Amino acid sequence: MERRKVDILCVQETRWKGSKARSIGAGFKLFYxxxxxxxxxxxxxxKEEFVRNxxxxxxxxxxxxxxxxxxxxxxxxxxxxxxxxxxCELEEKERFWSELDEVMESIPTGxxxxxxxxxxxxxxxxxxxxxxxxxxxxVNERNLEGQMVVEFAKRMDMAVVNTYFxxxxxxxxx
Numbered sequence: 001m002e003r004r005k006v007d008i009l010c011v012q013e014t015r016w017k018g019s020k021a022r023s024i025g026a027g028f029k030l031f032y033x034x035x036x037x038x039x040x041x042x043x044x045x046x047k048e049e050f051v052r053n054x055x056x057x058x059x060x061x062x063x064x065x066x067x068x069x070x071x072x073x074x075x076x077x078x079x080x081x082x083x084x085x086x087x088c089e090l091e092e093k094e095r096f097w098s099e100l101d102e103v104m105e106s107i108p109t110g111x112x113x114x115x116x117x118x119x120x121x122x123x124x125x126x127x128x129x130x131x132x133x134x135x136x137x138x139v140n141e142r143n144l145e146g147q148m149v150v151e152f153a154k155r156m157d158m159a160v161v162n163t164y165f166x167x168x169x170x171x172x173x174x
Contacts, residue, residue, distance in 0.1 A: 002026050007047040010080035010116025014041035019059050023048070031067055033059035042080040044116075058106075064099040068111075077107050081117030086145060097148060104156050115158070121145025123160055130154075135164035 001009055014032050021031045027048045034041030040062040046054070046069075055075075056068040066079045081100055084092045107113055124142030127134045133153035138160070142150075153160050 001028060001045065001047075007050060008078055008114075009045040010078065011043045011045060012041070012080065012082035012118040013039075014043045015039065016041055016043075021051075021057070031057055031065070033062060033065050035062045040082060042082050044078050044080050058103065060099050060103060061096075063096050064103055066103050066107075075108075075111040077111055077113045079103055079113065079115045079117070081115060081119070083118065083120045083145065083148075085120045086143065093145070093148065097152065100152065101155070113158075119145065119149045121147075121149050123147075123149055123163060127163065133158065134160040137166045138163045139167070 001007075011030075014034055015037055016032055016034045017037045019033050021029055024030045024045065028045050029048055029051050030043050030045045031054075032041065032043030042063060042065045044065065044067045046067075050069060050071065053069040053071050054067060055070060058066045060066070063082045063084070064079070066077055068075065068077050070076070079100070081096070083096050104113070122140040122143050123134060123138040123146040124140060125136070125138050127136045127138070130150055133150060149160060152158075
């Protein structure tokens with residue numbers, strides 16, 4: 001984060017049990033939530049100078065959490081999510097999307113939102129029919145999980161931002 005000059009970072013698969021905030025060195029603090037040290041867990045890492053601006057932390061589940069901070073007069077909501085992987089039960093996937101929807105609906109209109117998540121899906125190449133929420137630079141073919149991402153973006157009037165720019169071959173696997 002320091003080398004790349006990143007001030008806020010969402011992390012998934014932390015695998016730390018508990019609901020805490022802790023300094024992790026180099027001037028950064030991690031807010032996290034996890035219920036099992038063997039799976040899942042989400043977090044948000046902030047540069048220490050922003051920690052005093054944190055107004056609220058919502059730890060919804062080991063797959064969804066949000067952090068609200070005020071910076072330069074702007075309310076910013078940072079949501080960290082970790083969708084169930086391909087092969088997980090549909091019920092678990094629906095629970096994740098329901099939790100994410102609830103978090104999004106709780107954010108007042110006019111506040112900014114950034115979601116940093118591992119959605120464990122492919123939205124696919126091209127954007128025919130979905131131009132309002134994505135660019136044409138997705139990768140692979142769309143799968144069920146990717147379709148859920150696109151539907152969420154449409155419901156929330158958001159965009160799948162990483163599809164708006166072409167990635168090098170090295171970046172495509174991410």
